[in-house]
Amino acid sequence: MHEIKKRIRNMYPFHKIEKKWQAYWEDQKTFCTPEQPHPNKEKFYVLDMFPYPSGAGLHVGHPEGYTATDIMARYKRMKGFNVLHPMGWDSFGLPAEQYALETGTHPRETTLKNIDRFRAQLKALGFSYDWDREIATTDPAYFKWTQWIFLKLYEQGLAYQAEVPVNWCPALGTVLANEEVIDGKSERGGYPVVRKPMRQWMLKITHFAERLLEGLEALDWSHSIKEMQRNWIGRSEGAEVNFQIKDHPGKEIRVFTTRPDTLFGATYMVLAPEHSLVDMLTTTEQQQAVQRYQKQAATKNDLERTELQKQKTGVPTGSYAVNPVNQENIPIWIADYVLSTYGTGAIMAVPAHDQRDYEFAKTFDLPICEVISGGALQKEAHQGDGRLMNSSSSFISIDGLHVEGAKQKMTDHLEREKVGVRKINYKLRDWLFSRQRYWGEPFPIIFVDGEPKPLPETDLPIELPDVESYKPSGTGQSPLTTMEDWVNTVDVETGKPARRETNTMPQWAGSCWYYLRYLDPYNDKQLVDPEKEKYWMPVDLYVGGAEHAVLHLLYARFWHKVLYDAGVVSTKEPFQRLINQGMILGEMEYTAYRNAKGAWISAEDVGEEETCHPEHVDEFQVQKQDEFFVLKEHPGIRVNARAHKMSKSRGNVVNPDDVIRDYGADSLRLYEMFMGPLDQVKPWSMKGVEGVYRFLNRVWRLIIHEKTGTLNSAADEEPSSKQLRALHKVIKRVTEDLDSMDFNTAIAAMMEFLNAAQKWGQIPRSVIEPFILILSPFAPHMAEELWKKLGHAQTLAYESWPVFSPDYLKEDEVEMIIQINGKLRGKIMVPVGYPQAEVLNRVRSDTSISKYLENKSIQKEIYVPGKLVNFVVSAS
RNA sequence: GCCCGGGUGGUGGAAUGGCAGACACAACGGACUUAAAAUCCGUUGCCCUUUUAGGCGUGGGGGUUCGAAUCCCCCCCCGGGUACCA
Structure with missing residues (x-):
């Protein structure tokens, strides 16, 4: 109480101002982008990753990116661009369904309530969104087009069904997402989870691997994100080679290798335990061992496999393959270090020149045959370059060549002999596109005589029926399965009975194309009007969290290319420039430790003692000693100093509502940008908020008289050259910093200007007005209010951005x-x-x-x- | 392990080959006040020194350069991602 009172004493009236201008912008539709944009202006499409409207409301991480884009939107408007700056909701998702399960509330209700809360919170921050274009992925008018895109995918042969293992939890009677499974147990309840194959829809994103890779080149994205996407796609060049199987004429094992040059060094083969040929290859003597191993591998979850990474395991099948280059017989093993999902699910093992094969060979005492000189095979595999050796037979010789030449010659040979082909392989896998859930887009698919059949466009949208219970069906299938009235339908074309697809689409679906719908949100004839699409696309600036670096951005790019092929969009890539904001951590925490007796333990000794209790200590109780923090009272006791990720369990979450209540939205916006570079991880500091709040108060008092509330400055006098120099310097710096999105230094420049201006006494109107304008994208409420007090009737949102003149800087x-x-x-x-x-x-x-x-x-x-x-x- | 990002005062950060520490926080001193808050003024990298003058300093080591936080090589530490990708 006392805290708040003392602040109220001398603050500028942000409570009143902020509400007033938010209402003004809404009434006047200040930021609505006209359907027919101004023809002589350039366009600027600035987009945020739209949020999932969770029950917890906004946290301070959200407004970081949103403030950055809002500043850019406001800046570009003043620079004379037609700006499109929309917002919407990625509103399908698991939490609403789980809440429904617990309370019986329809996810639609929960979702609408959460959206209302989020919208109110965003409006309280004064973002200049065109709210007339608001969309929600759960709106039937929206997901009609999500379903429509699925039909396009289906038509183009890019959607197919497959049996794919899912996380099946028998105790909960439901399928779980990876994130709901912890250590092989369900997150809720801790029940065992097993992998069970189920019929699923898959999308052939792998067909676009090359285009997704190439498309990255021309994009203005950070090096790291492009690199992560490249690694995810994981292109590698090599060859597929066929190995005959001894005593099984006509049967062969196909392997993928990036090192055809080492073929003479292949001393055994390994199949993934799930490989389809394993049963046939296993000899009677080995049957028991192989089956035991297969069973073991199937029950192992990812974590267990990881732990076993150092110790290679496997069993021989008892069969032999024939090396095509020298006709030697080599044993065939199965081992779980070979993955069924990559390449062909089988490898030729070259222990001399592959470290994993080397470790495996050492474990099981298999022969190691050196074929490239220059290694130290007693120690490790030699994976680098060298001259080929031991690599000739009556069929071919590559001895003496270097790796690159040997690869070429060997691959040519394999192709000529028809035992192998050049092949490019990708790590990227097809996209598992169905979920056994209620709260997602239904597929526009029915099954007639067990065969899938797409529904006609005119039937769209296929809406979700209201179910009685959100409980899982118990079979792992979606709760929709229990809705007999909905599931059973008739194929209009043939009159035959049909069943609806009961899987629903994953949350990604709606977020894959939302940036297009903003362009034409009310169109019920088309996904987007081609004219509008041509005008606005691509997105000029896209800002969002780094956690979406791979999946969302890859999936959206994939759909965009599908839509490009279908003639719906005119650009090959959706997002020209992408910035990832860094995470905002909680406040810096100092943690000291006590042992069971209550005595302090130095942080570096923690872990050696049996039990120790972490204890928060105040900043004032610690000091820095060399490179560590220690307790002031006990300088021998080291303390951990770290900021942690904000989380409910840690109790360090900062709620933007509280910040707005105490310091105002302008302060929150300004602080989020002043903390440091946008893309960097940085800790929150309430003291820092107070700092920018003081700055805003000083700006206010510079212009408005504290007691009378009347104008304090803005005399109609000629500015001095000193004043002009300071003004043009700050215009220059803010303009340049905005162009490079260095918001923190732009704010520092304005603070420097203010520090100088405070010493001037009277400030001419011609100096203070441009300053208000450059401040306005950062602190729009205060700027609008001051602009008005300076006698302007209109909003400053479309005033021209001040231009600096080098003459004054001389x-x-x-x-x-x-x-x-x-x-x-x-x-x-x-x-x-x-x-x-x-x-x-x-x-x-x-x-x-x-x-x-x-x-x-x-x-x-x-x-x-x-x-x-x-x-x-x-x-x- | 691999990939990506990072390491600068007590703290967040600035400076991308040319004055290290802009701006801000915190701390300390002062003015105003009966007092406090708010506000304003000042000091503030470390060491030595009464002052002056000087020395050291951007995770560590080496190199390039007239000159390196910045470029190159090696190493250490922190954060994030990923999981044997043949």
């Missing part, structure tokens, strides 16, 4: 630094344009410098005009 004199042997030894002021020889003369005769030149000879004089003079001297 100085008569510049300060030059003087270095001796690169060390700073003095400074002098010289007139601009002063000749080099004169400057050097003055430096040489400068009294503060001469002592460094005594008994020395000048070897070299470095002169950087307007910046520095450096004398390289040595003892004479």
